[in-house]
Amino acid sequence: MAKSxxxxxxxxxxxxxxxELEKIVATLESGERPLDESxxxxxxxxxxTKRCSxxxxxxxxxVKELTGEExxxxxxxx
Amino acid sequence: xxxMALFDASPRWTVTTLTRHLRQLLEADPDLQGIWVEGxxxxxxxxxxxxxxxxxxxxxxxLRCVMWKTEAARVRxxxxxxxxxxxxxxxxxxxxxxxxxLYADSIRPLGEGALFQEFLRLKALLExxxxxxxxxxxxxxxxxxxxxxxxxxxxxxLRDILNTLRRRMPLADVVLASSPVQGAEAxxxxxxxxxxxxxxxxPEVILLARGGGSIEDLWAFNDERLVRAVCxxxxxxxxxxxxxxxFTLADFAADLRAPTPTAAAELATAITVxxxxxxxxxxxxxxxxxxxxxxxxxxxxxxxxxxxxRLSSPQRRVQTERQRVDEMSRRGNAAQVHRxxxxxxxxxGLENRLMALSPLAVLKRGYAVVTKNKRVIARKSQVQDGDAxxxxxxxxxxxxxxxxxx
Numbered sequence: 001m002a003k004s005x006x007x008x009x010x011x012x013x014x015x016x017x018x019x020e021l022e023k024i025v026a027t028l029e030s031g032e033r034p035l036d037e038s039x040x041x042x043x044x045x046x047x048x049t050k051r052c053s054x055x056x057x058x059x060x061x062x063v064k065e066l067t068g069e070e071x072x073x074x075x076x077x078x
Numbered sequence: 079x080x081x082m083a084l085f086d087a088s089p090r091w092t093v094t095t096l097t098r099h100l101r102q103l104l105e106a107d108p109d110l111q112g113i114w115v116e117g118x119x120x121x122x123x124x125x126x127x128x129x130x131x132x133x134x135x136x137x138x139x140x141l142r143c144v145m146w147k148t149e150a151a152r153v154r155x156x157x158x159x160x161x162x163x164x165x166x167x168x169x170x171x172x173x174x175x176x177x178x179x180l181y182a183d184s185i186r187p188l189g190e191g192a193l194f195q196e197f198l199r200l201k202a203l204l205e206x207x208x209x210x211x212x213x214x215x216x217x218x219x220x221x222x223x224x225x226x227x228x229x230x231x232x233x234x235x236l237r238d239i240l241n242t243l244r245r246r247m248p249l250a251d252v253v254l255a256s257s258p259v260q261g262a263e264a265x266x267x268x269x270x271x272x273x274x275x276x277x278x279x280x281p282e283v284i285l286l287a288r289g290g291g292s293i294e295d296l297w298a299f300n301d302e303r304l305v306r307a308v309c310x311x312x313x314x315x316x317x318x319x320x321x322x323x324x325f326t327l328a329d330f331a332a333d334l335r336a337p338t339p340t341a342a343a344e345l346a347t348a349i350t351v352x353x354x355x356x357x358x359x360x361x362x363x364x365x366x367x368x369x370x371x372x373x374x375x376x377x378x379x380x381x382x383x384x385x386x387x388r389l390s391s392p393q394r395r396v397q398t399e400r401q402r403v404d405e406m407s408r409r410g411n412a413a414q415v416h417r418x419x420x421x422x423x424x425x426x427g428l429e430n431r432l433m434a435l436s437p438l439a440v441l442k443r444g445y446a447v448v449t450k451n452k453r454v455i456a457r458k459s460q461v462q463d464g465d466a467x468x469x470x471x472x473x474x475x476x477x478x479x480x481x482x483x484x
Contacts, residue, residue: 014249015223018358025361028368031375038372045365052358056351059248063240065231066255066271069278074231074254076240 009047014055021048094173101171104178110169115141115180116188119161124150130157134165134180142179143167149183154292162188190293197300201327204302209309210330216314218334219282220348224251226281226313228271231256235289235318235339242343246350253279259288265301272304276312283346284311286328287318287339299326308332318342441472448478458483 009017024045028038065074091099104110117134124130128147133140143165145153155163167182204210225243229235231254243250255271258264268286275284286308288299298304299319305327308315314333319326322337329335336342388394441447447470448455455461465480 018354021358021361021365025364025368028365028372031368031372035372035376038369042365042369046362049358049362049365053355056249056355056358059351061240061244061248061250061252063252063254066253066274066279068274071253071279076237 009044009051012048012051014052014059017048017051017055021045021052024048093176097171097173097176100178101173104169104171107169112166112168114164114166114191116162116164116191117141119157119159119163122157122159130182132157134163142177143182144172144179145182145185153185154290155185155187157185164188164191186293193293193297197327200300200302201330204305204327204331209305214309215333218314218316218346218348221247221354222250222282222346224253224279224281225346226275226279226284227252227254227287228257228268228275228284229254229287229339230259233259233289235259235287238289238338238340239285239287239318239343242340243347246344247347248351249354250347253281255279260291260295260298264298265304268298268301268304269307272307272311272315281313284313284315285318285339285342285346286315286332287342288320289339290321290324293324296320296324296326299328302327304328305331316342316345441470444472446471 007016012020024041027033028041028045031038033041063074063076064071115134117136117140120133120135120140122130122132128150130145130150130153132143134143135141145167155161157163164186165180165182166184166186167180169178170181171178201210208214227236227239229239236254240252243252253275255275257267257271259268272284272286275281286299288296296319299317308317308328308331315331316334316336317326317329317332318336318339318341319329320338325335334345336345449468449470450461450465453460455467461467461480461483463480463483467478467480468475469478
């Protein structure tokens with residue numbers, strides 16, 4: 001957890017950001033952390049929520065084509 | 079002779095009752111109901127009513143056939159004069175015309191029956207081998223990150239799938255392994271596409287799809303090699319082949335069978351981007367909620383501590399101590415007084431006894447105590463002329479010097 005926590009939110013993929021958010025929510029729900037740490041987690045959680053939301057909003061389906069062992073961009077309606 | 083007829087026991091019919099009787103005979107015969115009849119189409123007619131009329135014939139005979147509008151609409155085959163077909167239906171009689179005919183409910187090209195027999199044979203074989211066992215079916219991940227597609231690159235199936243995925247889960251990475259989906263080379267190409275997807279891309283789920291077509295068009299999906307490749311796929315496979323009513327052996331082998339390519343894409347994305355967004359909102363609410371709860375808990379704790387602090391403040395302790403001291407001294411005094419009284423009485427007794435023994439008591443009677451260097455002089459030998467002495471009387475003492483010892 002400590003590893004990804006140090007990563008800037010902007011560099012996280014959706015799955016990473018959401019997984020960390022889930023952990024933070026669970027930690028905060030357990031209510032076992034000291035107040036200052038909880039505050040920090042909360043702020044991180046908010047940033048992660050925002051990141052996830054942005055990623056969902058601007059998500060675009062990526063389509064590749066596999067030819068042999070090679071992946072190339074797939075042009076639709078060709 | 080004329081009269082004889084009056085007593086004739088031969089059955090009597092009207093045309094209507096006779097025809098109705100015949101019709102009932104035909105309709106009661108299980109060998110004439112729900113049957114397949116093969117032959118060639120002739121006299122095909124499609125009036126505006128939508129019903130289809132034709133004659134089915136072979137070298138030796140012909141049979142009138144009628145297919146009602148509803149059933150006719152489901153026939154995917156383009157019927158033509160001379161076409162060799164198999165017609166499914168039941169024999170009946172059109173009473174008005176006195177015409178027996180086949181009421182058709184479905185039509186397939188001749189030879190499809192043989193294909194279907196082959197389909198059933200292979201299905202039984204693979205089923206016996208356990209390839210369709212429900213226990214083999216793997217779960218489809220709810221939010222697959224990487225989705226593989228095996229289908230034709232130009233078909234409507236791919237377009238439908240991509241549109242559905244784009245709408246439901248645009249976060250996904252999609253990899254197409256294209257392959258022809260009909261024709262002689264299709265089965266092997268499909269197998270290859272499945273295998274290389276598994277080997278190179280390792281998707282979390284694979285969609286094996288093809289748009290609608292005749293049973294021959296879909297035949298590649300009944301190929302034993304493809305069925306085995308579906309079973310061997312590391313990623314779970316969702317099939318979406320043809321239409322809702324089409325079942326292929328690949329469907330039976332798949333981890334999940336969808337009625338159409340679009341449905342396959344939907345089943346591959348059980349959770350949509352919309353639900354992810356809702357989930358996010360929920361998490362965010364929990365986050366805020368638990369933070370508020372934490373603050374509330376800390377506030378309550380703080381208040382508890384504060385009142386605890388007030389109770390144990392130095393001021394409060396000093397007050398308490400003071401009260402304790404008061405209390406103790408009150409109780410202590412009583413005992414002390416009593417003790418002192420006792421001690422006092424004892425002391426008086428001792429004093430009296432002491433007084434009786436005291437040399438001072440003797441002095442009161444006019445005797446004196448003589449000391450030299452603080453030693454009492456009791457004998458004459460203890461002194462010399464000129465010695466300094468102290469003489470103590472009852473009220474004090476004075477010095478003296480020895481003279482005339484002799």
